[in-house]
Amino acid sequence: MSLLQADDITVRDGTTTLLAPVSLRLDPGEPLVVLGETGSGKSLLAQALMGTLPLGLEAKGQVTIGAQVLNSGAPDQFRGLWGREISVLPQEPWLSLDPLMRAQAQIAEGHCLVRGLPPREARIRAASDLSELGLADAAARYPHELSGGMAQRVAIAAARAGGARIVIADEPTKGLDAARRDEVANLLLNEMGQSGGLLIITHDLALAERIGGQLIVLRAGEVVERGATRAVFAAPGQSYTRDLLAANPENWTGKAAAAPAGTAVISSRNLSLARGRRTLFRDVSLDIAAGQVFGVTGPSGCGKSSLGDTLLGVIPPLQGQVQRQPGLHPFAFQKLYQDPVAAFPPRRTIGETLMDVVKMTRSDPRDVDRLLDGLGLQPDLLARRPGAVSGGELQRLSLLRVLLRRPAFIFADEPTSRLDPITQARVIKLLTNATESDGIALMLVSHDQALIRNTADAVLPLTPPCDPARAAAKKRVAIALQ
Known part of the structure; x- marks a missing residue:
């Protein structure tokens, strides 16, 4: 039965x-x-x-x-x-x-x-x-x-x-x-x-x-x-x-060639971070240049998201320094959240939230329609509240909102974890194309090593310092893909 x-x-x-x-x-x-x-x-x-x-x-x-x-x-x-x-x-x-x-x-x-x-x-x-x-x-x-x-x-x-x-x-x-x-x-x-x-x-x-x-x-x-x-x-x-x-x-076909190293939009030197009594990582040094896709991989809970938040200035480091390119507005440094539900006002429609960004950045309202089409989203979603939109659609709308700000740096925290493989490929292509065409420095965090391997110009494999099985893993340098 x-x-x-x-x-x-x-x-x-x-x-x-x-x-x-x-x-x-x-x-x-x-x-x-x-x-x-x-x-x-x-x-x-x-x-x-x-x-x-x-x-x-x-x-x-x-x-x-x-x-x-x-x-x-x-x-x-x-x-x-x-x-x-x-x-x-x-x-x-x-x-x-x-x-x-x-x-x-x-x-x-x-x-x-x-x-x-x-x-x-x-x-x-x-x-x-x-x-x-x-x-x-x-x-x-x-x-x-x-x-x-x-x-x-x-x-x-x-x-x-x-x-x-x-x-x-x-x-x-x-x-x-x-x-x-x-x-x-x-x-x-x-x-x-x-x-x-x-x-x-x-x-x-x-x-x-x-x-x-x-x-x-x-x-x-x-x-x-x-x-x-x-x-x-x-x-x-x-x-x-x-x-x-x-x-x-x-x-996926691997990335053909690494982007040429340009001016570093954001850098860290000897960065260490702890949450409570637990050290997440130590001595992380990196440079992310304009037009570069910088991948970060590692097991769940190893500090990938916390590293990005530290680069954005949301979390203070335990040790080390973060340098951002001078002369850029704070809005130029953006985060694409892993959980978009927590990032959208629940009682406002998607359209109202996006129009707030358009007004704040003095963007062209037609950019919303252009990005909707590029992300494979229907215009009628703008009339809905976040709770009436699927997780995958809301994640793409989060990307749309970030791109409206014309950022210099994007910390993309598992940006395709809610997307099916077909939509994932489309969104990653749009994100990497924007990185190249608009000179954005992109830090792409994912647990999917194949996605990072076939997308990023450089990779940081982040592992907990207390993990004895990975004591010899490289945590300080970005390894350029060949």
């Missing part, structure tokens, strides 16, 4: 169909992966299955969970099942974590209130969950003290704390390095076991292949292909699926 069955699920926004009829079945012990590009309707499908669609959107169809038959158009029917029968790991960890609670307390709350464990046992289980995810030292931290990858792992532990047999994981590994991605995949598969159900919503090809099971490929709200994951990856039947697989950064 299936754990979950969905029949003819549709999602509409007024007269506009966002998700065409989709049917699926989730069996015990066999994961189901929903793969597709940004904005294809993957998250809408997950929300319809949970009864959590945003206001204004209407679902139709039938969802059967165990012996209960539910109307997807009546979300109140689902609430009694949340956490106990079906749980969701949201795409944005910042939205699922309480900013006023420490990590261990958030996880213990699920064990206690949903699973029904005594408080002391709930705290012990929460500590064990954090340890399994490599976060034993993060138990007392608040969400704002966690890196994006660390926050995602805390959200995973909180989602599985209630003991629900069915877990819907929406982009569970975005922003994580390959090792952490595989750890999370193993954790979710182990939690599923032989009797649980696991539905993965993702654009991450490596994750989809690692999870295996059954696969559904979505495009523009419609199913274009389905079958066993390994069979589809080995011999995709549709041209769109073939294009999606071919856009993997592993298949």
Whole structure:
């Protein structure tokens, strides 16, 4: 007997169909992966299955969970099942974590209130969950003290704390390095076991292949292909699926030649940084020139984002100095955030926020339309608030906002972690083209080594100084790609 069955699920926004009829079945012990590009309707499908669609959107169809038959158009029917029968790991960890609670307390709350464990046992289980995810030292931290990858792992532990047999994981590994991605995949598969159900919503090809099971490929709200994951990856039947697989950064052509070294827009000398009692990195010296793409890689939590924030002057260094090209306005140094939800005013439309930037920088309003087209975004998104825009679309809108400021330096913190391979390639090309044509110094941070290898002019492999396995790694110099 299936754990979950969905029949003819549709999602509409007024007269506009966002998700065409989709049917699926989730069996015990066999994961189901929903793969597709940004904005294809993957998250809408997950929300319809949970009864959590945003206001204004209407679902139709039938969802059967165990012996209960539910109307997807009546979300109140689902609430009694949340956490106990079906749980969701949201795409944005910042939205699922309480900013006023420490990590261990958030996880213990699920064990206690949903699973029904005594408080002391709930705290012990929460500590064990954090340890399994490599976060034993993060138990007392608040969400704002966690890196994006660390926050995602805390959200995973909180989602599985209630003991629900069915877990819907929406982009569970975005922003994580390959090792952490595989750890999370193993954790979710182990939690599923032989009797649980696991539905993965993702654009991450490596994750989809690692999870295996059954696969559904979505495009523009419609199913274009389905079958066993390994069979589809080995011999995709549709041209769109073939294009999606071919856009993997592993298949990109490497950068032809390094950009000529010009005037350094930003530099650091012997830079060291600590958070609390933990040293993130030591003695980092670098120069990023105009027109150069400078790549930074490293495992989740090693200080990649903190390095960029230190260069921008947001975080003071423990030791060392940062030099910025004199004569440039502070607005010339910009950050493209890893979590765009936290960077947009939630109660204003996207268009209102972008027009603020146009007025502030005295830009041409037509630049908005030009950049929308270049980023593959529809103009009607400007009328929406951030909560009504997909994570991938919001990330591209973040890039649009940064480019409107005509920056001299951009710190791009995992700028494509929410994008499918096709859109990722397009956005990286736009970003690198702008770097070359406008003479922007770009610091590109990513856990994806293939993306950095095939994009950057120079690379800094950042590793924690306390990691004995990588004690000999080079942390001070940028290695120019040959």
